[in-house]
Amino acid sequence: MNRVINFSSGPATLPESVLRQAASDMLDWQGSGMSVMEMSHRGPEFTEILSTTQSLLRELLAIPDNYAVLLLQGGAIAENAIVPMNLMGLTGSADYVVSGNWSLKSMQEAMRYGQVHIAASAEAHAYHCMPAQETWTYSAKPSYVHFCSNETIGGVECHWTPDAGDVPLVADMSSNIMSKPIDVSRYGLIYAGAQKNIGPSGVTLVIVRRDLLGHALPITPSAFNYQLQVDNESMYNTPPTYAIYIMGLVLTHIQREGGLSAMQAHNQAKADLLYDFLDHSQFFSNRVRVCDRSRMNVTFYLRDESLNAEFLSSAQAQGMVQLRGHRIAGGMRASIYNAMPLSAVQKLRDFMFAFEKLHA
Ligand SMILES: *Cc1c(COP(=O)(O)O)cnc(C)c1O
Numbered sequence: 001m002n003r004v005i006n007f008s009s010g011p012a013t014l015p016e017s018v019l020r021q022a023a024s025d026m027l028d029w030q031g032s033g034m035s036v037m038e039m040s041h042r043g044p045e046f047t048e049i050l051s052t053t054q055s056l057l058r059e060l061l062a063i064p065d066n067y068a069v070l071l072l073q074g075g076a077i078a079e080n081a082i083v084p085m086n087l088m089g090l091t092g093s094a095d096y097v098v099s100g101n102w103s104l105k106s107m108q109e110a111m112r113y114g115q116v117h118i119a120a121s122a123e124a125h126a127y128h129c130m131p132a133q134e135t136w137t138y139s140a141k142p143s144y145v146h147f148c149s150n151e152t153i154g155g156v157e158c159h160w161t162p163d164a165g166d167v168p169l170v171a172d173m174s175s176n177i178m179s180k181p182i183d184v185s186r187y188g189l190i191y192a193g194a195q196k197n198i199g200p201s202g203v204t205l206v207i208v209r210r211d212l213l214g215h216a217l218p219i220t221p222s223a224f225n226y227q228l229q230v231d232n233e234s235m236y237n238t239p240p241t242y243a244i245y246i247m248g249l250v251l252t253h254i255q256r257e258g259g260l261s262a263m264q265a266h267n268q269a270k271a272d273l274l275y276d277f278l279d280h281s282q283f284f285s286n287r288v289r290v291c292d293r294s295r296m297n298v299t300f301y302l303r304d305e306s307l308n309a310e311f312l313s314s315a316q317a318q319g320m321v322q323l324r325g326h327r328i329a330g331g332m333r334a335s336i337y338n339a340m341p342l343s344a345v346q347k348l349r350d351f352m353f354a355f356e357k358l359h360a
Pocket residue numbers: 010074075076077078102148150151152172173174175193196201
């Protein structure tokens with residue numbers, strides 16, 4: 001067996017120990033005689049898996065009791081519609097901060113469900129920075145203020161918690177959830193697809209303050225009504241059982257590694273390694289404002305873009321894959337989520353150093 005170093009932006013690399021555990025549980029989970037995939041979602045075995053996963057989420061993220069935790073289907077793109085369907089009924093409008101392609105998409109989807117006001121935008125800066133808090137302007141009565149905590153495509157991360165006053169703050173945390181500790185009490189709602197930092201695709205985490213429930217627009221499909229899902233403990237429809245089980249294994253792994261402060265130190269060390277190298281290079285460059293650089297998605301460009309294909313094929317020959325940037329951004333992108341080891345990032349840095357020397 002020869003596993004590659006996978007810099008994919010998502011679905012992304014998982015801890016090898018998690019994959020081994022899943023392989024050994026495949027035919028018979030803990031003496032149940034069943035694969036997790038074959039279990040009734042209401043049976044005792046899966047009930048235990050779900051409650052363990054929920055407790056780990058609550059413990060690792062220190063989620064207060066006045067927040068509900070939902071594990072749903074649909075992914076973050078579905079949440080772009082589900083969030084306004086559930087919350088826009090509060091006042092009929094919402095404010096959006098546009099810091100890149102993901103938050104732009106969120107904003108465009110929300111326009112179908114009510115009045116949308118752009119609170120701030122980095123479009124004029126080609127989405128190479130996070131709009132500073134002092135540039136955010138709120139409308140008179142928004143139901144919530146939405147932002148994306150990490151723009152996966154541009155490699156722009158919000159390293160501070162925005163202040164929306166009394167208005168609920170809503171965050172798409174798909175690509176930096178559990179990469180560092182956060183103060184959940186500062187948010188009204190957090191959503192994240194699992195496939196970057198905390199599991200496989202197919203399960204979406206929604207953390208919602210309970211007082212925001214109960215305002216869904218009448219058109220909201222039942223399966224996407226947060227109140228109904230809370231009342232049914234994420235089981236109004238069949239939850240993505242196998243993805244939840246893998247998420248549980250990933251969370252156990254994070255806990256064993258020392259929790260979210262350990263993840264933060266680990267992620268900072270990896271990002272520093274690449275950005276330090278990029279800043280000293282004559283050959284590669286990063287375009288993001290220094291204070292807004294993502295610790296999850298390191299985007300970079302070759303000065304001579306005619307060497308892009310050679311760069312990718314040489315990396316591939318050394319077992320490093322998925323370094324091509326998103327088609328919107330071009331260039332390169334190394335996604336270095338929780339599960340990416342420091343040694344793999346060192347290997348990439350060494351490869352880039354050698355590639356630069358070869359073409360100097
Ligand atoms: C990956 C990603 C999405 C899209 O998630 P889907 O699972 O395709 O719905 C949305 N927002 C952010 C920030 C992402 O990184």
